[in-house]
Amino acid sequence: MSVRAALALILSSASPALAEDLQLAFPLDCTLGQDCHIQQYMDRDPSAAAQDYRCSGLTYGGHKGTDFALPDLAAMAAGVTVRAAAPGVVKGLRDGMQDGAPLAQVQGRECGNGVVIDLGAGWETQYCHLKRGSLSVVEGQEIAVGDAIGLVGQSGKAAFPHLHLSLRHNGEPVDPFDPEGSSCDVEPSKTLWQDTPPYRPGGLITLGFADHVPTYADIKAGNANRGTLPTNAPALVIYGYSYGTQKNDVLRLSLAGPNGTVIEKDVQLEKPQAQSFRAIGKRAASAAWPAGRYDGTVTLLRDGRVIDEKTGRLTVQ
Structure with missing residues (x-):
């Protein structure tokens, strides 16, 4: 089964309320195109090649989320807040990893400092590469949309300061820009964003x-x-x-x-x-x-x- 067919099956098998009501808010205190940008989208190509949801190349093989990047380390040092894109309960977290550590030190912990939030009915979001010591939530905490989670960092497998946001249903990655796997020749008719960030191919x-x-x-x-x-x-x-x-x-x-x-x-x-x-x-x-x-x-x-x-x-x- 292709990745797109699998994603369509995930959405069709979800409860009607979730399929219709699940929406993600923008997860950072920044403005796209000014002080942050989307560096990489989710990889939608099941082969060794890589394509984003618009069949362009702003992704890499096996990338399972969306990367929201800061312009430089100075912006990271100043502090950019990561906020909950959807409500739920903190399922797990990790803090204490060094920002910018050598890759050899992050094997098995590629997400770096991160948080997983259980949205219910098999849905969850994961926030990766947060700044060391910045996490402001605890396990089991109820989270509302817009609650502060931490700060953008460069922990784990990260070559630049950014937030990697993943959305999953029953463990399978879902692309919030095109959850139904529609044709990349047109703008998707349905996304899982409250306000869909505009697509930029670079x-x-x-x-x-x-x-x-x-x-x-x-x-x-x-x-x-x-x-x-x-x-x-x-x-x-x-x-x-x-x-x-x-x-x-x-x-x-x-x-x-x-x-x-x-x-x-x-x-x-x-x-x-x-x-x-x-x-x-x-x-x-x-x-x-x-x-x-x-x-x-x-x-x-x-x-x-x-x-x-x-x-x-x-x-x-």
């Missing part, structure tokens, strides 16, 4: 400015961007930090100042990447950079179509 996490090409570690940490640079800066650099890119996607970066365009370039991406960054820049000439406002734009294009775009401002003084 996008931009952030853009930033610097006086040199920053390291990837600094970008992921959230401390690479410089909103202000001196007129004697050795270079002006703009970078774009992206997610879910595919081979032959184009990242268009441009920077314009008081005297017009400083630099502009299209960078073609050579392979699919879960997260990556590209940067372009221009070295200083003998004269100082003109003081004033500089506008930066990063655009992600796929097959000539704009997937996402972000703008930012740099001040040179």
Whole structure:
């Protein structure tokens, strides 16, 4: 039996009240497209390949939930609350695992710090990769929609700070974006979300400015961007930090100042990447950079179509 047929059977065999009434609230204190994004959807392909519910590639083989990611470690350190997407009773939990621990230390505990909530009638939700020491619930506690569970972290098998949310019925994973396994050629007519998050096949996490090409570690940490640079800066650099890119996607970066365009370039991406960054820049000439406002734009294009775009401002003084 295919994954889609199995999921349709799960929903059809559920009680009418649950099949109609089960809805998930958004599980984080953040705004999609601004300070968080969906990094990966559930894998709907039973083969060795991987496809999300729209038959695109924003997932990986065997992924059984939805990953809501923060832009960087600085956002994680500031604290982003994870909230219950549905009411129930805390069935189990784990806390105390280190955020960002080596994978060798998390074997068998890939979820990291997490919570499982029993919704009744065979339904349950699981929240993974929470920040160490942040869990605010106890086993057996009754949970209402929107109750705080903990904070987004990077515990367990997690390469970046995010919440992995899984929905299961009788132990089988269910995709809340398309529980009935409808055709990926159209938007599903039924989801299990109160307000269905819009689908994005990839996008931009952030853009930033610097006086040199920053390291990837600094970008992921959230401390690479410089909103202000001196007129004697050795270079002006703009970078774009992206997610879910595919081979032959184009990242268009441009920077314009008081005297017009400083630099502009299209960078073609050579392979699919879960997260990556590209940067372009221009070295200083003998004269100082003109003081004033500089506008930066990063655009992600796929097959000539704009997937996402972000703008930012740099001040040179």
